[in-house]
Amino acid sequence: MVGVVGRGAGPRKLARVTPEAEPAPDQRPDAFLTAVSVLDSLIRAGMRHAVIAPGSRSAPLAYALAAAADAGALQVHVRIDERTAGFTALGLAKATGAPAAVVTTSGTAVGELLPAVMEAHHAEVPLAVLSADRPPRLRGTGANQTTDQPGIFGTHVRVGVDLTDYPEQTPGPQTAGFTDALAALTGRDPEDWAQPSLRPRGPVQINCAFDEPLHPNRRMRQILRAWADGVTGLEPEPAPTLPDPTLEAVVADAARPPAARSTNPVTAGRRPEPQDRPELQNQPGPQGRPAADEGATAGNRASGETPERPADMLRRSVVIAGDGAGPLARDFAEAQGLPLLAEPSSNARSGTHAIGAYRVLLGEESLGGRIERVVLFGRPTLSRPVTRLLADPQTDAVIYLPRPVAWADPRRRPEMPVRTLAEAAAFAGTGEPGWLRAWRDADAALAARIEGLAAAGQLPTGPAVAAAVTRACEQDGSALVLGSSNLVRDADLAPAPDRALTGVWANRGLAGIDGTAATATGIGLGLGVPVRLLVGDLTFLHDLGSLNLGPREARPRLQIVVFNDDGGGIFTTLEHGQVAEDQGWADAVERFFSTPHGADLEHLVRGFGHRYVRADDVAALRAALREPEEGIEVIEVRGSRADLRPFHDALAHPA
Secondary structure, eight states, rough: TOOSSSSSOOOOOOOOOOOOOOOOOGGSHHHHHHHHHHHHHHHTTTOEEEOOOOTTHHHHHHHHHHHHHHTTTSSEEEOSSSSOOOOHHHHHHHSSSSSSEEESSSSSHHHTHHHHHHHHHHHTEEEEEEEEEGGGGGTTTOTTOOOOTTTTTTTSSSSEEEEEOOOOOOOHHHOOOOOHHHHHHHHHEETEEEEESSSSSEEEEEEEOSOOOSOOHHHHHHHHHHHHHTTTTTTOOOOOOOOOOHHHHHHHHHOOOOOGOOOEEEEEOOOOOOOOOOOOOOOOOOOOOOOOOOOOOOTTTTTOOOOOOOOGGGOOOOEEBTTTHHHHHHHHHHHHHHHHEEGGGGGGGSTTTTTTHHHHHTTOOTGGGGGEEEEEBBBSSSSSSHHHHHHHHTTTEEESSSSSSSSSSSSGSSEEEOSSSHHHHHHHHHETHHHHHHHHHHHHHHHHHHHHHHHHHSOHHHHHHHHHHHHHHHHHHOOEEETHHHHHHHHHTTTOSSOOOSSSOOOOOOOOOOTHEEEEHHHHHHSSSSSSEEEHHHHHTGGGGGGGGOSSSOOOOOEEEEOOSSSSHHHHHHHHHHHTTHHHHHHHHHHHIIOOOOOOHHHHHHTTEEEEEEEEEEEHHHHHOOOOOEEEEEEOOOOOOOHHHHHHHHHHOOO
């Protein structure tokens, strides 16, 4: 029975809720004082870029940002929709390594930021969400554009703080929460600002409850300009970092006789267990950069001699560099004389040890089948063969984790975590004679086969387009941004460049196609150098609104290469492509997965006022890939999804 609360109970009376009394205007927290206090701290913490979407409730932040921009304290970018604003700020933070803010009004505007916040969480990007809100007395009353904003991003932010009465007259929970937010953005220990935090950096939400008035009077306008002048030209103190031993020291230690080497519990010929995990070891010293020389160590590279290596240290190991690994992974592989299997966005994929089409070679019994040990840097995101290798109980693997990361619980990954390069080097050993050479020779032969398959087709292939774009970036120094799905995997098949590119980025935190063009725009504005973006047609269309830049907004030097095969080609290469071979399911796969669109990209691009070029073959693409000019240019290259599955089958199973 509905409504029965107990035997003999009479009718229940609802308690009347008395609305919170509205304070007098002179008793309300000053919205502009809150805005200035928040922005002042962020600028002093190193923030030099902010992206704002229009709105009324966020007006105190907007006027303060305008004053700071006029004074030259930071650069402000305006975007009309919040999702674009969020990913633009994400790109700015990625490019600069410093906090970048995105500012929104209240309501659905805040919810639009969730995809960018999720990506920032998994990729450890210092994104500061400054969400304007109604005062607490209006929450839960049905007031316009009012929802439950505190905590809206859940576990995807490192810190969430609700500033309802800030700055506090006496430091309290809001002050402590804001301090925690600054620490999460800068990598500092909130208890000791001079020490590095052991927590990953990442996004924070600073929810600012603003009461009327939301527009500045004459005196407040004067105060804003005086404040902005006071924070102009500040040089933030670099955040402290956890040190690590030099590569030279690591290599020298590995070359010593066994009795003189550093003791290491992970050198046994088995997959390490969690109980083997060593304690944190900090050995200070600057990172060295040894040259690529198979068979040489740091101690004798200058003479060009090849040292004697202890027989027990010669192993068939490989170094895997996932997203965000950095040049350290390349240096480590070169120092140990090992093949380097590096994803494009690892920023380790260059030099003589980098193997271009490694994911195909992992299926070769003579190469992938003989791997004994793996040292992992960064996060592997692209390749199923890599995932299978790391999960193989017959292969021992460690992951270099000098600090905690947001994307993995070490207890749930198959690799044993190691804290220092010395541990990783002792585990990996050095490459046995001919091991690196075998990988390099096989990679060269495979590159020739990929080029031959591409030349045999009537339309350009993704790998050929990716190779041309990568080569252009290597030649003119442009940075490279890669969209998710097929194109980043096509770049993963391209030959590794001889020298490191200016930088390679991709949203691999969640590997979504959201906001890719906006991210590239932010990276271009943050770096101040030419940028190329390589995307598929669906990724491009998904973020089409990012091409809408107002006439007063700064424009990056951005060249977007769109490989248009009229749909989601990646599904063709997955199991769905096999399902589509059943005629009864071909239409379902085409409609629900491949999603052809038939969009006229030229008219869309020109409608936004940007330059458009059509490249009908790879030769025309190479000619169009001149150094990016001011503004945005889109190069469309048309391909065919029908060629995808035969192409990849030919790679995996050569005749």
